[in-house]
Amino acid sequence: MRSGARPLLAADICQVQDHFMADARHHNLRHVPADGIDPDTAQSAGMQRFVAISNAAVGSTKLWMGQTHVQPATRSADHHHGESETAIYVVSGTPQFVFLDERTGAESRIRAAAGDYVFVPPYTPHREENNDPEQEAVVVIARSTQEAIVVNLPSLRADDGTRS
Numbered sequence: 001m002r003s004g005a006r007p008l009l010a011a012d013i014c015q016v017q018d019h020f021m022a023d024a025r026h027h028n029l030r031h032v033p034a035d036g037i038d039p040d041t042a043q044s045a046g047m048q049r050f051v052a053i054s055n056a057a058v059g060s061t062k063l064w065m066g067q068t069h070v071q072p073a074t075r076s077a078d079h080h081h082g083e084s085e086t087a088i089y090v091v092s093g094t095p096q097f098v099f100l101d102e103r104t105g106a107e108s109r110i111r112a113a114a115g116d117y118v119f120v121p122p123y124t125p126h127r128e129e130n131n132d133p134e135q136e137a138v139v140v141i142a143r144s145t146q147e148a149i150v151v152n153l154p155s156l157r158a159d160d161g162t163r164s
Contacts, residue, residue, distance in 0.1 A: 030058040037067055046076040047128060055146055064143040068128070069136055070095055075129040078156050082149035086120040086141060088112075093137025099126040100156050107156065125156045 037050035038057065051057055053065035064084075070076065070093070088097075090112045097110040097118050110118055120126060130137040143149070 032057060046070065046074045049141075049148065049150075051148065054148075060146060062144075062146055064141075064146055064148050066141055066148065067091075068139050068141055070128050070130040070139075071136055072130060073133050076127045078125055078127045078153040078158065080123050080125050080151050080153065081120065081143060082145070082151055083122050084143040084145040084149050085122055086143050088118040088120065089140045089142075090114050090116045090118075091138040091140055093130060093135050094132055095137035095139060096129040096131065097126055098129060098156070099124060125153055125158060127156070 032052045037052045048069045048071075049066055050068070051064070051066040053060050053063060055061060075098075092114050094111065094113050097112065097120075099108055099110075100106070101108040112118055128137075128139075
């Protein structure tokens, strides 16, 4: 113990726990039914995004979550998500995620299937493709920024000066 510091008492810990528990009890869970997702969010050509969790939808302050549908035989525009870290869960279909390999500069692909996860780092240009001629690809997206950031680009090689 540092000199002059008083020992931490059980009462101190209880006060801290009570503070957090009281705050947690004042917030209700929010339910967004499947038919309640909203297409009023940033879009890229070749796909349709729907917002489920955002400040406007449920009062979220640190998280954005939604769903993206990529129609058969289509691809999105090349884009990045700014400062957002993006996690993707594949619900159905076999989407492909195209990006430039940072070591070689060559175009690379992640071929995903239902149940797979994909991580997209901030400011990383990429696109989604659905090469299946019949089946739509559906993914769930979670982002570390509160709202959806979508910066459409002319190509994967486009650099708007935000990458280091």
